[in-house]
Amino acid sequence: MKKIAKLTLALAAIAIAGTSAFAKKQKVFKIGAIQLVEHPALDASYKGFVDGLKEAGYEDGKNIKIIYENAQGEQANCVTIADKLISQRCNMIFAIATPAAQAVANKTETTPILITAVTDPKTAGLVESNEKPGTNVTGTSDLTPCAAQIQLLKRLVPNAKKVAMLYCSSEENSRFQINLAKAECDKQGLAYVDATVSNTNEVQQVVQSLVGKVDAIYSPTDNMIASTMATVALVTTPAKLPVIVGEDGMCQGGGLATFGINYYELGKQTAKMAVEVINGKKPKNMPIQYLDKCDFSYNKETAEALGITIPADLLK
Known part of the structure; x- marks a missing residue:
């Protein structure tokens, strides 16, 4: 009888241990x-x-x-x-x-x-x-301050008359930002033209086609362009074509400057x-949240190559 009792207790202990282990696993x-x-x-x-x-x-x-x-x-x-x-x-x-x-x-x-x-x-x-x-x-x-980015373009490239909007046509986030940027271009008296790509293989050719036809390029926080900024810069920097971008990582890739999150x-x-x-x-x-603060950033090497001086107040 004692052996049966001990066996029952042992099985109960195993079951409890197993349940405890399972509970810990579930956490x-x-x-x-x-x-x-x-x-x-x-x-x-x-x-x-x-x-x-x-x-x-x-x-x-x-x-x-x-x-x-x-x-x-x-x-x-x-x-x-x-x-x-x-x-x-x-x-x-x-x-x-x-x-x-x-x-x-x-x-x-x-x-x-x-x-x-x-x-x-x-x-x-x-x-x-x-x-x-x-x-x-x-x-x-x-969401970045697209209007402020276009104002930055106008400030850094004051003689610009025509801007290319460089983005991936299938990215909804890019189309949303481009519409905001175009609205600001209208306010600033800047003409603009769409320069869209559908895959990474098109980027270099599309950017090359802009040389001599526009005074600057604007690209929002577009994932495809961001991942190929080095390719973009290979064309734009030697051509002295400034690129205002949507975020700091795109500056690191060769873009000129941004106000970005x-x-x-x-x-x-x-x-x-x-x-x-x-x-x-x-x-x-739970409402969608936003970052309130945006920072100015620029690529020093690109600015020097383009012969553009960054205003002192932006560097503070």
Whole structure:
């Protein structure tokens, strides 16, 4: 009888231990991360997100597991990755850039989705409104001050009469920004022409076709152009053609200057929202957030090569 009692207690202890181990295992929150393409801005967003989570007490490999995937600029890859992350039963998905966010949002209406580097989530069809998403999607916008960027172009290239709008025709975020930029060009008395690309192989040829036809180029936070800025600069810098860009990473790639947001800080801001979701808050009730501060940045080597002097007040 005692042996049976001991055996029962032992089995109960094993069951309790197993249940405890299972509970501990369940506490690891699984986050899928999908990034459209590699370039400094999006890379910084991802790093800021991971660092922001860590600062809040959520560290990959400890109490959370992050499954990171990069689509290498291919929309088809975004769809494949979205399917993969959903099949792996991620508790949350972090989507970087509009096409990545759209791919995931089209696959699930239940898994919480945190987005970043999406210019206008409403226009992209991700939320019912930016003020009250009403869906399983929320996050941060990378809307930059397009009007201020055109004003910067006018200031740095005062004799400019005609501007090329360089962007990828299939990126919704770029079309949204280009319309804002065109409105400011109208105010500034600048003529403009669209210079669109549909894939990276077209970039060099399209930029080359602009030489001698425009006085400057404007490119917003366009993922395709950002990932090929070195190619753009190979044409524009020798041709003395200034390029005003949407963010600092594009300056590093050879663009002249920008008033842009800090994508690392944008990623950290998204992490704060993710923590709220981990703790039970619903994305549908969380407004899209924006960074208030924009910084001036420029490429010193490009400015010197173009013979452009940066006004002292911008360097303070």
